[in-house]
Amino acid sequence: MNAQIISIGSELAGGQTVDTNAAWLARQLAMLGIQCSKHVTIADELVPIRDSIVSVSREADLLLITGGLGPTPDDLTRTALAEAMGVRLRFHQVSFARIEAFFKARKRRMHADNRNQAMFPESAEPIENGCGTAPGIYARLNDADIFCLPGVPYEMKAMFEQSVRPRFSDDVRQQTILHQTLRTFGMSEAEVGDKLSDLMRRDRNPNVGTSAADLVISVRFHARGSSESEASELIDRDAAEIRRRLGKVVFGESEDTLADAVARLLIERRQTLSTAESCTGGLLAKRLTDVSGASSYLIQGIVAYANEAKRDLLQIPMDLIETHGAVSAQVAEAMAVNCRRLSATDYALAVTGIAGPTGATPGKPVGLVYIALAAPVETVVKELRLGENLTRTQIRDRTAKIALNLLRLQLIGHS
Amino acid sequence: MNAQIISIGSELAGGQTVDTNAAWLARQLAMLGIQCSKHVTIADELVPIRDSIVSVSREADLLLITGGLGPTPDDLTRTALAEAMGVRLRFHQVSFARIEAFFKARKRRMHADNRNQAMFPESAEPIENGCGTAPGIYARLNDADIFCLPGVPYEMKAMFEQSVRPRFSDDVRQQTILHQTLRTFGMSEAEVGDKLSDLMRRDRNPNVGTSAADLVISVRFHARGSSESEASELIDRDAAEIRRRLGKVVFGESEDTLADAVARLLIERRQTLSTAESCTGGLLAKRLTDVSGASSYLIQGIVAYANEAKRDLLQIPMDLIETHGAVSAQVAEAMAVNCRRLSATDYALAVTGIAGPTGATPGKPVGLVYIALAAPVETVVKELRLGENLTRTQIRDRTAKIALNLLRLQLIGHS
Numbered sequence A, B: 001m002n003a004q005i006i007s008i009g010s011e012l013a014g015g016q017t018v019d020t021n022a023a024w025l026a027r028q029l030a031m032l033g034i035q036c037s038k039h040v041t042i043a044d045e046l047v048p049i050r051d052s053i054v055s056v057s058r059e060a061d062l063l064l065i066t067g068g069l070g071p072t073p074d075d076l077t078r079t080a081l082a083e084a085m086g087v088r089l090r091f092h093q094v095s096f097a098r099i100e101a102f103f104k105a106r107k108r109r110m111h112a113d114n115r116n117q118a119m120f121p122e123s124a125e126p127i128e129n130g131c132g133t134a135p136g137i138y139a140r141l142n143d144a145d146i147f148c149l150p151g152v153p154y155e156m157k158a159m160f161e162q163s164v165r166p167r168f169s170d171d172v173r174q175q176t177i178l179h180q181t182l183r184t185f186g187m188s189e190a191e192v193g194d195k196l197s198d199l200m201r202r203d204r205n206p207n208v209g210t211s212a213a214d215l216v217i218s219v220r221f222h223a224r225g226s227s228e229s230e231a232s233e234l235i236d237r238d239a240a241e242i243r244r245r246l247g248k249v250v251f252g253e254s255e256d257t258l259a260d261a262v263a264r265l266l267i268e269r270r271q272t273l274s275t276a277e278s279c280t281g282g283l284l285a286k287r288l289t290d291v292s293g294a295s296s297y298l299i300q301g302i303v304a305y306a307n308e309a310k311r312d313l314l315q316i317p318m319d320l321i322e323t324h325g326a327v328s329a330q331v332a333e334a335m336a337v338n339c340r341r342l343s344a345t346d347y348a349l350a351v352t353g354i355a356g357p358t359g360a361t362p363g364k365p366v367g368l369v370y371i372a373l374a375a376p377v378e379t380v381v382k383e384l385r386l387g388e389n390l391t392r393t394q395i396r397d398r399t400a401k402i403a404l405n406l407l408r409l410q411l412i413g414h415s
Helices: A021-031 A046-059 A077-085 A093-105 A112-118 A153-172 A189-195 A228-249 A258-269 A283-289 A307-314 A318-324 A329-343 A392-411 B021-031 B046-059 B077-085 B093-105 B112-118 B153-173 B189-195 B228-249 B258-269 B283-289 B307-314 B318-324 B329-343 B392-411
Strands: A002-008 A035-042 A062-066 A089-091 A119-121 A125-127 A136-141 A144-149 A176-185 A207-213 A216-225 A250-253 A273-277 A298-304 A347-353 A368-374 A379-385 B002-008 B035-042 B062-066 B089-091 B119-121 B125-127 B136-141 B144-149 B176-185 B207-213 B216-225 B250-253 B273-277 B298-304 B347-353 B368-374 B379-385
Touching: A002 A021, A002 A046, A021 A035, A021 A062, A021 A153, A035 A046, A035 B046, A046 A062, A046 A077, A046 A136, A046 A144, A046 B035, A062 A153, A077 A089, A077 A119, A077 A136, A077 A144, A093 A112, A112 A119, A112 B189, A119 A136, A136 A153, A144 A153, A176 A228, A189 A207, A189 A216, A189 A228, A216 A228, A228 A250, A250 A258, A258 A283, A258 A392, A273 A283, A273 A329, A283 A298, A283 A392, A283 B283, A298 A307, A298 A329, A298 B307, A307 A318, A307 A329, A307 B298, A307 B329, A318 A329, A329 A347, A329 A368, A329 A379, A329 B307, A347 A392, A368 A392, A379 A392, B002 B021, B002 B046, B021 B035, B021 B062, B021 B153, B021 B176, B035 B046, B046 B062, B046 B077, B046 B136, B046 B144, B062 B153, B077 B089, B077 B119, B077 B136, B077 B144, B093 B112, B112 B119, B119 B136, B136 B153, B144 B153, B176 B228, B189 B207, B189 B216, B189 B228, B216 B228, B228 B250, B250 B258, B258 B283, B258 B392, B273 B283, B273 B329, B283 B298, B283 B392, B298 B307, B298 B329, B307 B318, B307 B329, B318 B329, B329 B347, B329 B368, B329 B379, B347 B392, B368 B392, B379 B392
Parallel strands: A002 A035, A002 A062, A062 A144, A273 A298, A273 A347, B002 B035, B002 B062, B062 B144, B273 B298, B273 B347
Antiparallel strands: A035 B035, A089 A119, A125 A136, A136 A144, A176 A216, A176 A250, A207 A216, A298 B298, A347 A368, A368 A379, B089 B119, B125 B136, B136 B144, B176 B216, B176 B250, B207 B216, B347 B368, B368 B379
């Protein structure tokens, strides 16, 4: 089965927005055993969209279209599809009622243009949108199945999960493909690749590959088997072997974050945590509370951005700050120790540093960060020199990850 | 002049890698006054690549191809181009010498396959690669100029700058194109479109369009003029008109965030801010400290996730929490008022809510959030019902944006 994807939007064709929908859809299709051979991105222009729909419907068995389903005149997908099919647009009362209800539930006034979203090519079927106003469209043309999905990524993904994936799960049954991802922190991609080189041969089943994103190296592998249990056995064997070779750097599976890993460990141990942040300015607490249920272990977080806040909220003596500077091992340690005591938690993580681009002083460059972890039996302080080439966002991101990993290693007894 | 882009690579078509080259190239072309109407992404398969080159060369004046120039058998761009042109590949001695020199300079052994990179379609011209082994290719087909560039982003960008851009800079001299973006919060895309509909006519100069991302609606416009001053005058006139029509919902330009807008206003007024967060768990402070120099106005932030933290850090009486619940207008108001008093800041923003997916209680659904803003003359409390279809991430993101916007409107006197 061969699929193609068309992404519609002048902001995509003009490069103002990078299209991430097509790659996401291609990966989902791959998991269903459907090969995606081509994506086309087209500006909001009727004729090229119509012509692409026609030509792709001749080449592919499945065509996924994203974008162009909004209410305004530059949203042309439904008109282009109707023209490609040689049919007219027809008003669909049930879809219109759903759009009205969407606005009503949110106490918002519906715009007259939203009525356009209830227009569908004759013989096409509406697809309900659970999270937005734009219904999707299902149609057939030249023996191809065509699904039009919204361009807004979360609406697109939800609609794909609910309405597209289920239609293709039958095709998969002849061969089962199972996927697994192990997430690591603390080794470079080259080091991980080195340890797994024999498993990463191109023609091997399972197929193993790595990808890197902001210091997190993911090991992705998928196994093909004639049955679920065969594929599952292959996956489990590789997962165990990879975990054995990589050891403590493996912190989780699939989409796990370091905060997820820390959350699991704290919940398992029924222990609690507090945070005291300067340069990360709330990012550390934010990451921890990205996890639903964080209230069972994260008691409180303090963003002590000004020196006065360090004094008032964390009882850091002003003369300690004056002697060593706010960005120092001594202040980081005092922040962690006092935070742990004041919040009566098992652990406290503290961060102080220079995230830049301003704020560097002689001897204290941008990227200098101190992380302190106050734990029941010890307090650990770590100095980072993240380099002046990183952006503020990167310095803050890496600091938060390294801090979470420090706590994770402490919790598994590897600090 | 009309351009199209072809990106080649099975990792792109399969979605393992998101193609950022095409968007980058489209933006560069736009700055040269060249409209890019379509991108095509194709797997490493000879026939589809060849056919796409042929069909694009008939539609466009300029075709940029990235990827598929490596030395291995799955790098098919040069072969596909030769087939599209109906010519043979020919060995190019000078390019081969450059590839050999590249390896020699790095003391690396050259692989026999690298010889393939010195093969070019007859009548095509090699383009020197200053930073990698793969030379580019320039050719003409069906009156289109075709440039084949490497897929590695930094090699591709360097080659574009050195060898593609200069060929088109002459075309630019006759015309200047200037871009501007205004960022808005508080109106739907349809409402914005409605107010600007006459400016958004397709053939108008400046060309005005809107795009939406997580409640922020951007109005993007670009003007063409025979001189810089002519284009600039057109941009300024439209910017003023759009600001006049949209009023207070315009919070900034280009890549500005709501936090940037708040930062500017607080710095201008030399006023200070503190935050008290429950459900956003640090996100609000994080957004505010994304801005470099935040220490001049953000004094402190408190993440009072547990009820005990609300009591200890913000002096919220336990019986207030027991009577109304932690997620209530009363608790939000007390958090803001106490936070402002305890931190001695001009403003304090407080947030309490149910970010989900767990935590809902009868009468308090996921997405119920209270935001309170304590200001010098008044305290404002806002109830949000963000809907149970949103994810935890979306609820937290929207809450933070609405809170920052509440403060922004207060600062400009429109609360």
